[in-house]
Amino acid sequence: MAPLRLAKLEVQGFRSFGSGRQTVDLADTVTTVWGGNSQGKSSLAEGVEFLLTGATARRDLVASAKDEFADSLRNAHIAPTVDVFVEATFMCPDGTPRRLKRVLTED
DSSP states (O other): OOOOOOEEEEEESSOOOOSOOEEOOSSSSSSOOOOTTTTTTHHHHHHHHHHHHHOOOHHHHHHHGGHHHTSSOTTTTTHHHHHHHHHEEETTTTOEEEEEEEEEEEE
């Protein structure tokens, strides 16, 4: 039986992601995320953390910069009416896709 696996990530308005839904399809084995500086790699990783925990550790780990990261989950350049969310599609061992979505309600 195949293990549970993360198959797809969808992000909108989270940190560096804009007002349009961005989708990352993940391979069955290994997926590499590559990009230059300020292209969204860390934002994507923090998006997964937000999806699974409802928070990001960066604010707590960088105590001297807490003000810098205040109100930092919502992209500051999008309209306040745009939904901010991270959504994942998991493939279950029986082949059934299951979706998990977390919407940012307060930054």
